Amino acid sequence: MGRACGSCLTPSPETSGLTPMEHASSMTESKTVELKKSLAELKQGIVSLAAMLNKHGEAELWFGIAPNGKAVGLDQNDKTLRDVSQAIAASIDPRIYPEITREEVNGKSCLRVRARGQDRPYYAHGRPYMRVADEDRQMSARELETLILRQNRAAMRWDNEPIDQPLSTLNEARIRQFVQTAGLAWDNTTNTLDKLGLLRDGHPVNAARLFFADEPIELRCAVFATQTSATILDRHDFHGTLLELIEEAQKFILKNIHIGMRLDGMRRVDVPEIAVPALREAIINAFCHRDWRDPDYVQVAIYRDRVEIRNPGELYENLTLEELRRGGVSRRRNPLIADLLRRIHLVEAWGRGVPLILANAPDVTFREVAGLFIASFARPSARHAGAESAPSKTTSKTTPKTTPKTAPEQQVRRRQKTGETLLQILRQQPHLSTSELAQMTGLSQDGIKYNINQLKRTGKLVRHGPAKGGYWEVTDKSGDE
Numbered sequence: 421m422g423r424a425c426g427s428c429l430t431p432s433p434e435t436s437g438l439t440p441m442e443h444a445s446s447m448t449e450s451k452t453v454e455l456k457k458s459l460a461e462l463k464q465g466i467v468s469l470a471a472m473l474n475k476h477g478e479a480e481l482w483f484g485i486a487p488n489g490k491a492v493g494l495d496q497n498d499k500t501l502r503d504v505s506q507a508i509a510a511s512i513d514p515r516i517y518p519e520i521t522r523e524e525v526n527g528k529s530c531l532r533v534r535a536r537g538q539d540r541p542y543y544a545h546g547r548p549y550m551r552v553a554d555e556d557r558q559m560s561a562r563e564l565e566t567l568i569l570r571q572n573r574a575a576m577r578w579d580n581e582p583i584d585q586p587l588s589t590l591n592e593a594r595i596r597q598f599v600q601t602a603g604l605a606w607d608n609t610t611n612t613l614d615k616l617g618l619l620r621d622g623h624p625v626n627a628a629r630l631f632f633a634d635e636p637i638e639l640r641c642a643v644f645a646t647q648t649s650a651t652i653l654d655r656h657d658f659h660g661t662l663l664e665l666i667e668e669a670q671k672f673i674l675k676n677i678h679i680g681m682r683l684d685g686m687r688r689v690d691v692p693e694i695a696v697p698a699l700r701e702a703i704i705n706a707f708c709h710r711d712w713r714d715p716d717y718v719q720v721a722i723y724r725d726r727v728e729i730r731n732p733g734e735l736y737e738n739l740t741l742e743e744l745r746r747g748g749v750s751r752r753r754n755p756l757i758a759d760l761l762r763r764i765h766l767v768e769a770w771g772r773g774v775p776l777i778l779a780n781a782p783d784v785t786f787r788e789v790a791g792l793f794i795a796s797f798a799r800p801s802a803r804h805a806g807a808e809s810a811p812s813k814t815t816s817k818t819t820p821k822t823t824p825k826t827a828p829e830q831q832v833r834r835r836q837k838t839g840e841t842l843l844q845i846l847r848q849q850p851h852l853s854t855s856e857l858a859q860m861t862g863l864s865q866d867g868i869k870y871n872i873n874q875l876k877r878t879g880k881l882v883r884h885g886p887a888k889g890g891y892w893e894v895t896d897k898s899g900d901e
Contacts (some may be wrong), residue, residue, distance in 0.1 A: 470544035493528035698781035727801030
Protein backbone atom coordinates (compact mmCIF):
# COMPACT_ATOMS: atom_id res chain seq x y z
CA MET A 421 0.00 0.00 0.00
CA GLY A 422 1.35 3.43 -0.98
CA ARG A 423 0.96 6.72 0.80
CA ALA A 424 -1.53 9.51 0.20
CA CYS A 425 -0.14 12.48 -1.68
CA GLY A 426 -2.43 15.52 -1.67
CA SER A 427 -5.27 14.48 -3.93
CA CYS A 428 -3.36 11.34 -4.95
CA LEU A 429 -4.00 7.87 -3.61
CA THR A 430 -1.66 4.96 -4.14
CA PRO A 431 -3.51 1.75 -3.33
CA SER A 432 -2.25 -1.64 -4.32
CA PRO A 433 -3.79 -3.41 -7.33
CA GLU A 434 -5.94 -5.45 -4.96
CA THR A 435 -7.71 -2.31 -3.71
CA SER A 436 -8.06 -0.57 -7.05
CA GLY A 437 -11.27 -2.34 -8.06
CA LEU A 438 -9.84 -4.37 -10.97
CA THR A 439 -7.59 -7.40 -11.03
CA PRO A 440 -4.47 -7.28 -13.21
CA MET A 441 -6.11 -9.62 -15.72
CA GLU A 442 -9.18 -7.40 -15.88
CA HIS A 443 -6.97 -4.42 -16.54
CA ALA A 444 -5.24 -6.23 -19.35
CA SER A 445 -8.48 -7.22 -21.07
CA SER A 446 -9.87 -3.70 -20.92
CA MET A 447 -6.86 -1.74 -22.11
CA THR A 448 -7.94 0.12 -25.21
CA GLU A 449 -8.27 3.79 -26.01
CA SER A 450 -11.79 5.19 -26.12
CA LYS A 451 -13.71 8.41 -25.69
CA THR A 452 -12.83 8.47 -21.97
CA VAL A 453 -9.57 6.45 -21.86
CA GLU A 454 -6.12 7.53 -23.07
CA LEU A 455 -2.97 5.34 -23.01
CA LYS A 456 0.60 6.65 -22.83
CA LYS A 457 3.84 4.64 -22.87
CA SER A 458 5.81 6.91 -20.54
CA LEU A 459 5.76 10.12 -18.55
CA ALA A 460 7.57 11.79 -21.43
CA GLU A 461 4.04 12.15 -22.83
CA LEU A 462 2.71 13.82 -19.67
CA LYS A 463 2.07 17.16 -21.39
CA GLN A 464 -0.10 15.52 -24.07
CA GLY A 465 -1.73 13.36 -21.41
CA ILE A 466 -2.82 16.50 -19.57
CA VAL A 467 -4.37 17.76 -22.81
CA SER A 468 -6.29 14.48 -23.05
CA LEU A 469 -7.57 14.86 -19.49
CA ALA A 470 -8.98 18.32 -20.20
CA ALA A 471 -10.43 17.24 -23.55
CA MET A 472 -12.23 14.24 -22.05
CA LEU A 473 -13.59 16.27 -19.15
CA ASN A 474 -14.91 18.92 -21.54
CA LYS A 475 -16.74 16.33 -23.62
CA HIS A 476 -17.76 13.64 -21.14
CA GLY A 477 -17.19 14.93 -17.62
CA GLU A 478 -14.90 11.98 -16.80
CA ALA A 479 -11.44 10.85 -17.86
CA GLU A 480 -8.98 8.00 -17.38
CA LEU A 481 -5.30 8.33 -18.29
CA TRP A 482 -2.75 5.49 -18.13
CA PHE A 483 1.03 5.68 -18.20
CA GLY A 484 3.08 2.57 -18.88
CA ILE A 485 0.70 1.18 -21.52
CA ALA A 486 1.29 1.53 -25.25
CA PRO A 487 -1.55 2.76 -27.52
CA ASN A 488 -2.05 -0.84 -28.72
CA GLY A 489 -2.95 -1.84 -25.16
CA LYS A 490 0.29 -3.66 -24.34
CA ALA A 491 1.66 -3.00 -20.84
CA VAL A 492 5.30 -1.84 -20.98
CA GLY A 493 5.62 -0.68 -17.37
CA LEU A 494 6.86 2.49 -15.71
CA ASP A 495 9.60 3.21 -13.18
CA GLN A 496 7.88 5.12 -10.39
CA ASN A 497 7.91 5.99 -6.71
CA ASP A 498 6.03 8.31 -4.40
CA LYS A 499 7.83 11.32 -5.87
CA THR A 500 6.60 10.30 -9.30
CA LEU A 501 3.01 10.51 -8.11
CA ARG A 502 3.62 13.89 -6.50
CA ASP A 503 5.20 15.24 -9.68
CA VAL A 504 2.27 14.05 -11.81
CA SER A 505 -0.23 15.51 -9.36
CA GLN A 506 1.57 18.88 -9.27
CA ALA A 507 1.88 18.99 -13.07
CA ILE A 508 -1.85 18.41 -13.48
CA ALA A 509 -2.68 21.03 -10.85
CA ALA A 510 -0.44 23.59 -12.55
CA SER A 511 -1.63 22.87 -16.09
CA ILE A 512 -5.41 22.44 -15.93
CA ASP A 513 -7.77 25.30 -15.10
CA PRO A 514 -10.14 25.19 -13.29
CA ARG A 515 -8.29 22.92 -10.94
CA ILE A 516 -9.21 19.25 -10.81
CA TYR A 517 -8.50 16.70 -8.10
CA PRO A 518 -7.70 13.40 -9.78
CA GLU A 519 -7.22 10.03 -8.20
CA ILE A 520 -3.74 8.76 -9.07
CA THR A 521 -2.94 5.12 -8.39
CA ARG A 522 -0.25 2.55 -9.02
CA GLU A 523 -1.65 -0.45 -10.87
CA GLU A 524 -0.17 -3.77 -11.95
CA VAL A 525 -1.06 -4.80 -15.51
CA ASN A 526 0.31 -8.12 -16.76
CA GLY A 527 3.08 -7.97 -14.20
CA LYS A 528 4.06 -4.41 -15.18
CA SER A 529 3.82 -1.43 -12.84
CA CYS A 530 1.66 1.28 -14.41
CA LEU A 531 0.13 4.59 -13.36
CA ARG A 532 -3.59 5.39 -13.62
CA VAL A 533 -5.08 8.89 -13.37
CA ARG A 534 -8.86 9.17 -12.98
CA ALA A 535 -10.79 12.40 -12.84
CA ARG A 536 -14.33 13.73 -12.88
CA GLY A 537 -15.50 17.27 -13.26
CA GLN A 538 -18.42 19.40 -14.42
CA ASP A 539 -16.83 22.87 -14.19
CA ARG A 540 -16.43 23.14 -17.96
CA PRO A 541 -14.69 24.49 -19.90
CA TYR A 542 -11.34 23.06 -18.76
CA TYR A 543 -8.14 24.56 -20.18
CA ALA A 544 -4.91 22.60 -20.58
CA HIS A 545 -1.77 24.76 -20.81
CA GLY A 546 -4.07 27.77 -21.33
CA ARG A 547 -6.03 26.28 -24.26
CA PRO A 548 -9.43 24.51 -24.48
CA TYR A 549 -9.59 21.04 -26.00
CA MET A 550 -12.42 18.67 -26.88
CA ARG A 551 -12.44 14.89 -27.15
CA VAL A 552 -13.62 13.63 -30.55
CA ALA A 553 -13.87 9.81 -30.55
CA ASP A 554 -10.44 8.85 -29.17
CA GLU A 555 -8.60 11.99 -30.32
CA ASP A 556 -8.11 15.47 -28.84
CA ARG A 557 -8.45 18.69 -30.81
CA GLN A 558 -8.36 22.33 -29.83
CA MET A 559 -11.78 23.94 -29.73
CA SER A 560 -12.68 26.79 -32.04
CA ALA A 561 -13.95 30.07 -30.63
CA ARG A 562 -17.49 29.09 -31.64
CA GLU A 563 -17.23 25.67 -29.99
CA LEU A 564 -15.91 27.27 -26.83
CA GLU A 565 -18.75 29.78 -26.81
CA THR A 566 -21.27 26.98 -27.30
CA LEU A 567 -19.76 24.99 -24.45
CA ILE A 568 -19.88 27.98 -22.10
CA LEU A 569 -23.50 28.72 -23.01
CA ARG A 570 -24.42 25.06 -22.54
CA GLN A 571 -22.74 25.03 -19.16
CA ASN A 572 -24.64 28.12 -18.10
CA ARG A 573 -27.91 26.56 -19.24
CA ALA A 574 -27.14 23.46 -17.21
CA ALA A 575 -26.66 25.64 -14.12
CA MET A 576 -30.11 27.14 -14.65
CA ARG A 577 -32.31 24.69 -16.55
CA TRP A 578 -35.43 26.11 -18.14
CA ASP A 579 -37.77 23.47 -16.71
CA ASN A 580 -36.58 24.28 -13.17
CA GLU A 581 -36.83 28.08 -13.43
CA PRO A 582 -39.59 29.64 -11.27
CA ILE A 583 -42.30 31.63 -12.99
CA ASP A 584 -43.44 34.98 -11.68
CA GLN A 585 -46.97 33.74 -11.05
CA PRO A 586 -48.83 32.47 -7.97
CA LEU A 587 -49.96 28.90 -7.38
CA SER A 588 -53.50 29.95 -8.24
CA THR A 589 -52.55 30.06 -11.92
CA LEU A 590 -52.30 26.26 -11.87
CA ASN A 591 -55.39 24.10 -12.34
CA GLU A 592 -55.94 22.03 -9.22
CA ALA A 593 -58.10 19.50 -11.07
CA ARG A 594 -55.22 18.74 -13.44
CA ILE A 595 -52.83 18.32 -10.49
CA ARG A 596 -55.27 15.92 -8.78
CA GLN A 597 -55.63 13.91 -11.99
CA PHE A 598 -51.87 13.67 -12.37
CA VAL A 599 -51.44 12.52 -8.77
CA GLN A 600 -54.11 9.86 -9.25
CA THR A 601 -52.54 8.60 -12.48
CA ALA A 602 -49.11 8.48 -10.84
CA GLY A 603 -50.47 6.53 -7.88
CA LEU A 604 -49.46 9.18 -5.37
CA ALA A 605 -51.27 10.39 -2.27
CA TRP A 606 -52.94 13.80 -2.42
CA ASP A 607 -52.09 16.26 0.33
CA ASN A 608 -52.74 19.81 -0.80
CA THR A 609 -51.62 21.78 -3.83
CA THR A 610 -48.55 23.31 -2.18
CA ASN A 611 -47.27 20.14 -0.55
CA THR A 612 -47.98 18.04 -3.62
CA LEU A 613 -46.07 20.36 -5.93
CA ASP A 614 -43.23 20.56 -3.43
CA LYS A 615 -42.95 16.75 -3.29
CA LEU A 616 -42.85 16.66 -7.08
CA GLY A 617 -40.01 19.23 -7.11
CA LEU A 618 -42.18 21.83 -8.84
CA LEU A 619 -41.78 24.73 -6.40
CA ARG A 620 -38.90 27.18 -5.98
CA ASP A 621 -39.11 29.98 -3.45
CA GLY A 622 -42.83 29.40 -3.20
CA HIS A 623 -43.39 29.83 -6.95
CA PRO A 624 -44.22 27.10 -9.46
CA VAL A 625 -41.52 26.28 -12.01
CA ASN A 626 -41.86 26.11 -15.78
CA ALA A 627 -42.41 22.34 -15.78
CA ALA A 628 -45.50 22.81 -13.59
CA ARG A 629 -46.84 25.42 -16.01
CA LEU A 630 -46.52 23.03 -18.97
CA PHE A 631 -48.50 20.31 -17.20
CA PHE A 632 -51.06 22.16 -15.10
CA ALA A 633 -51.53 25.83 -16.11
CA ASP A 634 -54.55 27.19 -17.95
CA GLU A 635 -52.09 29.16 -20.10
CA PRO A 636 -51.81 26.89 -23.17
CA ILE A 637 -48.80 25.91 -25.24
CA GLU A 638 -49.04 25.28 -28.99
CA LEU A 639 -48.66 22.38 -31.41
CA ARG A 640 -48.64 22.90 -35.20
CA CYS A 641 -49.84 20.17 -37.56
CA ALA A 642 -50.17 20.11 -41.34
CA VAL A 643 -50.95 17.72 -44.19
CA PHE A 644 -49.24 18.26 -47.56
CA ALA A 645 -50.35 17.05 -50.97
CA THR A 646 -46.99 15.71 -52.16
CA GLN A 647 -43.50 14.96 -50.87
CA THR A 648 -42.85 18.69 -50.44
CA SER A 649 -44.52 21.49 -48.50
CA ALA A 650 -45.58 23.39 -51.62
CA THR A 651 -49.29 22.53 -51.32
CA ILE A 652 -51.10 22.35 -47.96
CA LEU A 653 -54.21 20.19 -47.75
CA ASP A 654 -54.95 20.79 -44.08
CA ARG A 655 -53.45 22.71 -41.19
CA HIS A 656 -54.44 22.89 -37.56
CA ASP A 657 -52.87 24.60 -34.56
CA PHE A 658 -53.69 22.95 -31.23
CA HIS A 659 -53.50 24.63 -27.82
CA GLY A 660 -53.39 22.95 -24.43
CA THR A 661 -51.17 21.42 -21.77
CA LEU A 662 -48.21 19.24 -22.64
CA LEU A 663 -50.18 16.06 -21.95
CA GLU A 664 -53.15 17.25 -24.00
CA LEU A 665 -50.95 18.09 -26.98
CA ILE A 666 -49.31 14.65 -26.92
CA GLU A 667 -52.78 13.16 -27.41
CA GLU A 668 -53.76 15.72 -30.09
CA ALA A 669 -50.61 15.03 -32.10
CA GLN A 670 -51.29 11.29 -32.10
CA LYS A 671 -54.94 11.74 -33.09
CA PHE A 672 -54.02 14.12 -35.92
CA ILE A 673 -51.53 11.65 -37.40
CA LEU A 674 -53.91 8.67 -37.19
CA LYS A 675 -56.65 10.76 -38.79
CA ASN A 676 -54.47 11.55 -41.80
CA ILE A 677 -52.59 8.33 -42.57
CA HIS A 678 -53.88 5.07 -44.02
CA ILE A 679 -55.44 2.55 -41.65
CA GLY A 680 -55.57 -1.09 -42.70
CA MET A 681 -57.20 -3.96 -40.88
CA ARG A 682 -56.69 -7.53 -39.80
CA LEU A 683 -59.01 -10.10 -38.28
CA ASP A 684 -58.43 -11.30 -34.74
CA GLY A 685 -60.88 -14.17 -34.65
CA MET A 686 -64.21 -12.56 -35.49
CA ARG A 687 -63.04 -9.11 -34.47
CA ARG A 688 -61.68 -6.46 -36.83
CA VAL A 689 -58.49 -4.73 -35.65
CA ASP A 690 -57.29 -1.46 -37.19
CA VAL A 691 -53.65 -1.47 -38.33
CA PRO A 692 -52.15 1.98 -39.09
CA GLU A 693 -49.48 2.06 -41.77
CA ILE A 694 -47.04 3.37 -39.12
CA ALA A 695 -46.89 1.58 -35.76
CA VAL A 696 -48.64 3.59 -33.05
CA PRO A 697 -46.05 2.82 -30.30
CA ALA A 698 -43.30 4.30 -32.49
CA LEU A 699 -45.32 7.40 -33.33
CA ARG A 700 -46.34 7.96 -29.73
CA GLU A 701 -42.79 7.60 -28.42
CA ALA A 702 -41.51 10.08 -31.00
CA ILE A 703 -44.22 12.57 -30.03
CA ILE A 704 -43.40 12.22 -26.32
CA ASN A 705 -39.69 12.64 -27.04
CA ALA A 706 -40.39 15.79 -29.06
CA PHE A 707 -42.10 17.48 -26.10
CA CYS A 708 -39.79 16.02 -23.47
CA HIS A 709 -36.45 16.86 -25.07
CA ARG A 710 -37.21 20.03 -27.04
CA ASP A 711 -35.46 23.30 -26.29
CA TRP A 712 -38.16 25.29 -24.51
CA ARG A 713 -36.11 28.48 -24.70
CA ASP A 714 -36.65 28.40 -28.46
CA PRO A 715 -39.96 30.14 -29.28
CA ASP A 716 -40.70 27.69 -32.11
CA TYR A 717 -43.25 24.85 -31.75
CA VAL A 718 -43.36 21.08 -31.90
CA GLN A 719 -44.55 20.30 -35.43
CA VAL A 720 -46.24 17.35 -37.13
CA ALA A 721 -45.87 17.31 -40.92
CA ILE A 722 -47.66 14.63 -42.94
CA TYR A 723 -46.43 14.21 -46.51
CA ARG A 724 -47.56 11.74 -49.15
CA ASP A 725 -44.50 9.56 -48.52
CA ARG A 726 -43.62 10.21 -44.85
CA VAL A 727 -44.61 11.61 -41.47
CA GLU A 728 -42.21 13.99 -39.74
CA ILE A 729 -42.24 14.92 -36.04
CA ARG A 730 -40.07 17.96 -35.41
CA ASN A 731 -38.98 19.71 -32.25
CA PRO A 732 -36.85 22.82 -31.66
CA GLY A 733 -33.41 21.99 -30.37
CA GLU A 734 -30.74 19.66 -31.71
CA LEU A 735 -29.37 16.73 -29.71
CA TYR A 736 -28.29 17.78 -26.23
CA GLU A 737 -24.83 17.71 -24.67
CA ASN A 738 -22.96 16.53 -27.79
CA LEU A 739 -25.07 13.38 -28.11
CA THR A 740 -24.59 11.98 -31.62
CA LEU A 741 -27.15 10.36 -33.91
CA GLU A 742 -25.13 7.14 -33.75
CA GLU A 743 -25.24 7.10 -29.95
CA LEU A 744 -28.94 7.91 -30.08
CA ARG A 745 -29.73 4.93 -32.32
CA ARG A 746 -27.66 2.60 -30.15
CA GLY A 747 -29.75 3.45 -27.11
CA GLY A 748 -28.85 3.19 -23.47
CA VAL A 749 -27.58 6.79 -23.46
CA SER A 750 -29.59 9.73 -22.23
CA ARG A 751 -28.73 13.43 -22.29
CA ARG A 752 -31.64 15.10 -20.55
CA ARG A 753 -32.19 18.73 -21.46
CA ASN A 754 -35.32 18.79 -19.27
CA PRO A 755 -34.90 16.23 -16.48
CA LEU A 756 -37.83 17.58 -14.45
CA ILE A 757 -40.22 17.23 -17.41
CA ALA A 758 -38.85 13.75 -18.07
CA ASP A 759 -39.40 12.79 -14.42
CA LEU A 760 -43.04 13.91 -14.54
CA LEU A 761 -43.62 11.84 -17.68
CA ARG A 762 -41.93 8.86 -16.03
CA ARG A 763 -44.22 9.13 -13.00
CA ILE A 764 -47.27 8.60 -15.22
CA HIS A 765 -45.50 5.88 -17.23
CA LEU A 766 -45.15 7.81 -20.49
CA VAL A 767 -41.38 7.49 -20.12
CA GLU A 768 -40.20 4.10 -18.89
CA ALA A 769 -36.40 4.26 -18.74
CA TRP A 770 -33.67 6.72 -19.69
CA GLY A 771 -32.19 6.02 -23.10
CA ARG A 772 -34.87 3.52 -24.14
CA GLY A 773 -37.10 5.82 -26.19
CA VAL A 774 -35.27 5.54 -29.52
CA PRO A 775 -34.73 1.74 -29.29
CA LEU A 776 -38.50 1.43 -28.71
CA ILE A 777 -39.15 3.53 -31.83
CA LEU A 778 -36.70 1.44 -33.87
CA ALA A 779 -38.22 -1.82 -32.66
CA ASN A 780 -41.63 -0.76 -33.99
CA ALA A 781 -40.50 1.29 -37.03
CA PRO A 782 -37.06 0.07 -38.17
CA ASP A 783 -36.98 2.36 -41.21
CA VAL A 784 -37.34 5.56 -39.17
CA THR A 785 -34.66 8.17 -39.82
CA PHE A 786 -33.36 10.92 -37.54
CA ARG A 787 -31.67 14.12 -38.62
CA GLU A 788 -30.85 17.64 -37.44
CA VAL A 789 -31.69 20.53 -39.76
CA ALA A 790 -31.54 24.26 -39.00
CA GLY A 791 -31.85 23.85 -35.24
CA LEU A 792 -34.61 21.22 -35.46
CA PHE A 793 -34.49 17.56 -34.53
CA ILE A 794 -36.62 15.53 -36.96
CA ALA A 795 -37.93 11.97 -36.71
CA SER A 796 -39.15 10.83 -40.14
CA PHE A 797 -41.38 7.77 -40.66
CA ALA A 798 -41.81 6.35 -44.15
CA ARG A 799 -45.40 5.73 -45.28
CA PRO A 800 -45.69 2.26 -46.86
CA SER A 801 -48.81 3.40 -48.75
CA ALA A 802 -46.62 5.73 -50.84
CA ARG A 803 -44.72 2.77 -52.29
CA HIS A 804 -47.94 1.46 -53.78
CA ALA A 805 -49.08 4.77 -55.24
CA GLY A 806 -48.70 5.30 -58.98
CA ALA A 807 -46.16 7.71 -60.36
CA GLU A 808 -47.66 11.16 -60.46
CA SER A 809 -46.13 12.12 -63.76
CA ALA A 810 -46.70 8.84 -65.66
CA PRO A 811 -49.18 9.26 -68.52
CA SER A 812 -52.09 6.81 -68.62
CA LYS A 813 -53.04 4.68 -71.61
CA THR A 814 -56.38 6.48 -71.77
CA THR A 815 -54.72 9.85 -72.10
CA SER A 816 -52.47 8.71 -74.93
CA LYS A 817 -55.43 7.41 -76.87
CA THR A 818 -58.02 10.10 -76.26
CA THR A 819 -55.87 13.20 -76.41
CA PRO A 820 -53.24 12.55 -79.09
CA LYS A 821 -53.27 16.20 -80.22
CA THR A 822 -52.98 18.01 -76.88
CA THR A 823 -50.65 15.72 -74.91
CA PRO A 824 -47.48 16.40 -76.94
CA LYS A 825 -48.03 20.15 -76.37
CA THR A 826 -48.95 20.25 -72.72
CA ALA A 827 -46.65 17.56 -71.27
CA PRO A 828 -43.38 19.34 -72.12
CA GLU A 829 -44.77 22.59 -70.76
CA GLN A 830 -45.70 20.92 -67.49
CA GLN A 831 -42.27 19.33 -67.22
CA VAL A 832 -40.57 22.70 -67.80
CA ARG A 833 -42.71 24.38 -65.14
CA ARG A 834 -42.00 21.51 -62.72
CA ARG A 835 -38.25 21.83 -63.27
CA GLN A 836 -38.45 25.59 -62.84
CA LYS A 837 -40.31 25.24 -59.54
CA THR A 838 -37.83 22.64 -58.28
CA GLY A 839 -34.90 24.85 -59.24
CA GLU A 840 -36.42 27.83 -57.43
CA THR A 841 -36.93 25.70 -54.33
CA LEU A 842 -33.33 24.47 -54.32
CA LEU A 843 -31.95 27.99 -54.81
CA GLN A 844 -34.08 29.28 -51.95
CA ILE A 845 -32.88 26.52 -49.62
CA LEU A 846 -29.22 26.89 -50.56
CA ARG A 847 -29.27 30.65 -50.02
CA GLN A 848 -30.09 29.95 -46.38
CA GLN A 849 -28.12 26.73 -45.89
CA PRO A 850 -25.21 26.62 -48.38
CA HIS A 851 -23.46 23.67 -46.68
CA LEU A 852 -26.25 21.11 -47.28
CA SER A 853 -25.37 17.85 -49.02
CA THR A 854 -27.39 16.24 -51.81
CA SER A 855 -28.75 13.65 -49.37
CA GLU A 856 -29.90 16.39 -46.98
CA LEU A 857 -31.52 18.27 -49.87
CA ALA A 858 -33.30 15.08 -50.90
CA GLN A 859 -34.68 14.62 -47.40
CA MET A 860 -35.85 18.23 -47.18
CA THR A 861 -37.53 18.33 -50.59
CA GLY A 862 -38.82 14.79 -50.95
CA LEU A 863 -36.90 14.29 -54.22
CA SER A 864 -34.55 11.39 -54.91
CA GLN A 865 -30.81 11.99 -54.75
CA ASP A 866 -30.65 11.43 -58.51
CA GLY A 867 -33.35 14.08 -58.95
CA ILE A 868 -31.39 16.50 -56.76
CA LYS A 869 -28.19 15.87 -58.74
CA TYR A 870 -30.02 16.42 -62.05
CA ASN A 871 -31.49 19.74 -60.93
CA ILE A 872 -28.19 20.85 -59.37
CA ASN A 873 -26.41 20.17 -62.66
CA GLN A 874 -29.02 22.21 -64.54
CA LEU A 875 -28.55 25.13 -62.16
CA LYS A 876 -24.76 24.88 -62.49
CA ARG A 877 -25.00 24.69 -66.27
CA THR A 878 -27.06 27.87 -66.39
CA GLY A 879 -24.64 29.64 -64.07
CA LYS A 880 -27.12 30.09 -61.23
CA LEU A 881 -25.27 27.82 -58.78
CA VAL A 882 -21.56 27.37 -58.14
CA ARG A 883 -19.84 24.74 -55.99
CA HIS A 884 -16.85 25.76 -53.87
CA GLY A 885 -14.63 23.14 -52.28
CA PRO A 886 -14.96 19.34 -52.04
CA ALA A 887 -18.12 17.30 -51.55
CA LYS A 888 -17.38 17.19 -47.82
CA GLY A 889 -16.54 20.55 -46.31
CA GLY A 890 -17.42 22.70 -49.32
CA TYR A 891 -20.43 24.97 -49.91
CA TRP A 892 -22.85 26.24 -52.57
CA GLU A 893 -23.03 29.80 -53.88
CA VAL A 894 -26.26 31.07 -55.45
CA THR A 895 -25.15 33.54 -58.09
CA ASP A 896 -28.64 34.48 -59.33
CA LYS A 897 -30.04 36.50 -56.44
CA SER A 898 -33.39 36.99 -58.16
CA GLY A 899 -34.15 33.32 -58.14
CA ASP A 900 -35.71 33.51 -61.63
CA GLU A 901 -35.64 30.32 -63.62
